[in-house]
Each structure stands twice: as C-alpha cells, then as structure tokens.
Amino acid sequence: xxxxxxxxxxxxxxxxxxxxxxxxxxxxxxxxxxxxxxxxxxxxxxxxxxxxxxxxxxxxxxxxxxxxxxxxx
Numbered sequence: 864x865x866x867x868x869x870x871x872x873x874x875x876x877x878x879x880x881x882x883x884x885x886x887x888x889x890x891x892x893x894x895x896x897x898x899x900x901x902x903x904x905x906x907x908x909x910x911x912x913x914x915x916x917x918x919x920x921x922x923x924x925x926x927x928x929x930x931x932x933x934x935x936x
Contacts, residue, residue: 867890869913871921871922872918873918873921873922874911874921877926877929880926881925884929884933889901895914896911899911902928902932904935
C-alpha cells in the first residue's frame with residue numbers, strides 16, 4: 864500500500880471533510896476497494912472504491928454519508 868491518500872483528488876477532499884466531521888477514515892485496500900468511512904456512533908460504514916467509474920460521484924456519495932452521520936450521537 865502506498866500512503867494513506869486516495870489517488871483521486873475529489874475523493875481525497877471528501878475523505879478529509881468526513882474526518883473533520885468526526886467520522887473515521889480507514890484504508891483497507893483489497894482489490895478495487897480503497898477503504899471505508901466509518902460512523903463510530905451508529906456503527907455504519909461507507910465503502911470507498913480505489914478506481915470508481917466517476918470520482919466526482921464517489922465524492923458526492925461520501926459527502927452524503929458524512930452529512931447523514933455527522934450528527935449521530
């Protein structure tokens with residue numbers, strides 16, 4: 864594994880926003896999977912692909928997950 868950064872800039876920015884919102888970002892590369900965004904409060908996770916068909920769409924999905932789970936308590 865090379866570093867902890869995602870190779871797509873849009874996705875890396877979304878992952879940083881998720882971390883700032885209090886979610887856990889874990890790199891666990893296996894095949895096309897890059898890792899996960901995890902909400903520790905409700906124990907839900909969002910799979911993050913390393914080679915998505917659309918980096919912009921994957922970033923929007925991460926942002927949507929972040930919005931839904933940033934208020935979990």
